[in-house]
Amino acid sequence: xxxxxxxxRTRIQQExxxxxxxxxxxxxxxxxxxxxxxxxxADAAGMSKPNLLYYFRRKExxxxxxxxxxxxxxxxxxxxxxxxGDPLTELRGYIRRKLEMARDYxxxxxxxxxxxxxxxxxxxxxxxxxxxxxxxxxAEIIRGWMRDGKIVRTDPWHLIFSxxxxxxxxxxxxxxxxxxxxxxxxxxxxxxxxxxYLEQLFLDGLKPRAAS
Amino acid sequence: xxxxxxxxRTRIQQExxxxxxxxxxxxxxxxxxxxxxxxxxADAAGMSKPNLLYYFRRKExxxxxxxxxxxxxxxxxxxxxxxxGDPLTELRGYIRRKLEMARDYxxxxxxxxxxxxxxxxxxxxxxxxxxxxxxxxxAEIIRGWMRDGKIVRTDPWHLIFSxxxxxxxxxxxxxxxxxxxxxxxxxxxxxxxxxxYLEQLFLDGLKPRAAS
DNA sequence: CTAACCTTTGTCCATTCGGTCAAAATTTGC
DNA sequence: GCAAATTTTGACCGAATGGACAAAGGTTAG
Numbered sequence: 498x499x500x501x502x503x504x505x506r507t508r509i510q511q512e513x514x515x516x517x518x519x520x521x522x523x524x525x526x527x528x529x530x531x532x533x534x535x536x537x538x539a540d541a542a543g544m545s546k547p548n549l550l551y552y553f554r555r556k557e558x559x560x561x562x563x564x565x566x567x568x569x570x571x572x573x574x575x576x577x578x579x580x581x582g583d584p585l586t587e588l589r590g591y592i593r594r595k596l597e598m599a600r601d602y603x604x605x606x607x608x609x610x611x612x613x614x615x616x617x618x619x620x621x622x623x624x625x626x627x628x629x630x631x632x633x634x635x636a637e638i639i640r641g642w643m644r645d646g647k648i649v650r651t652d653p654w655h656l657i658f659s660x661x662x663x664x665x666x667x668x669x670x671x672x673x674x675x676x677x678x679x680x681x682x683x684x685x686x687x688x689x690x691x692x693x694y695l696e697q698l699f700l701d702g703l704k705p706r707a708a709s
Numbered sequence: 710x711x712x713x714x715x716x717x718r719t720r721i722q723q724e725x726x727x728x729x730x731x732x733x734x735x736x737x738x739x740x741x742x743x744x745x746x747x748x749x750x751a752d753a754a755g756m757s758k759p760n761l762l763y764y765f766r767r768k769e770x771x772x773x774x775x776x777x778x779x780x781x782x783x784x785x786x787x788x789x790x791x792x793x794g795d796p797l798t799e800l801r802g803y804i805r806r807k808l809e810m811a812r813d814y815x816x817x818x819x820x821x822x823x824x825x826x827x828x829x830x831x832x833x834x835x836x837x838x839x840x841x842x843x844x845x846x847x848a849e850i851i852r853g854w855m856r857d858g859k860i861v862r863t864d865p866w867h868l869i870f871s872x873x874x875x876x877x878x879x880x881x882x883x884x885x886x887x888x889x890x891x892x893x894x895x896x897x898x899x900x901x902x903x904x905x906y907l908e909q910l911f912l913d914g915l916k917p918r919a920a921s
Numbered sequence: 922c923t924a925a926c927c928t929t930t931g932t933c934c935a936t937t938c939g940g941t942c943a944a945a946a947t948t949t950g951c
Numbered sequence: 952g953c954a955a956a957t958t959t960t961g962a963c964c965g966a967a968t969g970g971a972c973a974a975a976g977g978t979t980a981g
Binding site (some may be wrong): 610616628673679 | 739740741742743744797800819822823825826827828829833836837840841844858859860861863864866867868870871873874875877878879881882884885886888889890891894902903905906907909910911912913914915916917918
């Protein structure tokens, strides 16, 4: 009778909650929070609206659960950025992983983008807390690389921003990317092209080596 | 009695339509199309809802007018990208202009981002037509620079994407940028920092010149 | 088999929202 | 100054939407 609280319960609860979250990711990432209706999500999950509301009391609860789960997987690549290998190799690996995420999890990227675009009403504390701490930490590592002359001296925070921006662009602005590339270049190969280009950009920039 | 059709009319019509469009830009860019209500826009414009609807028959008409006006100014920097000056100077200028637009017109950037994120339901034809044509044209110019050895050989389309992504990031993801930079580095100076960093990135990349 | 619990659904409700309409208020052309 | 046209508003409407609820339908443990 009472809807399930924080702690998970039966097998069927696990399954249905999972089902709902996946459906909600599909819907929210395509239409935003306010643009999505509970009915749409229920439809996508193959159940009735009251049934869905049995598992998540409010629309916002779904959204919240989705964001919470998202953030862990979303920041995983950055967490992996480590001080062990060669700096340029580390950065190249990070860029590649982020681009793969944009390719394989575009819905997650768009959900996140939607939230930030709207002013991050539900995750501002996380941005100022957990995320800032993580980025500061990685920025320190990057600064170390600069001190050692392994990479050029520049702003570590903006470096991270530029990696985020360029990779997530292929998920968030996918429609535009495909429209501009056209049917030929816009096919599945576009992510390989992007990977090649971004590696070139981040390692060597655009100025020819030989010339001035 | 009859609401104004396509052709503009009286002085007061001009003024009020302008007022409404500005208010709508504020609201739409902050909440997206479906997240915004006519009442909100009317409030922001300091008039009653029916009065607003006297100037724009439907909510979508406001949005459409807004997008249409936006696109001209939004693509202006790219149109200016020309074959006259030094290629690297041209690109640097383009990046700087785009970043200035992100700083000075963040609402426009977010309105556009919102539209693309939702799958560009209202501007797909423009993307596949006008925008693609323009980008193809500029890509050809860039390819010429590459042939002349003025800039490194790489993918011109993805080059343009990366400029869009890195600059618009500072408007669209402003909340995140400021949260991560914190109160100190996140102040007004962040755009100068970004400009310096991006110039470094696009010209020389991250690999140190001297070392391997 | 059955009692307790879990899951599902049809129905209903209050609110919000886009939009209409007729009448009142104001501006404009002469 | 006045008639015609334009602008503004209060009241209203139907549809969509988030959510409540009780009753019906299944599941599970003993």
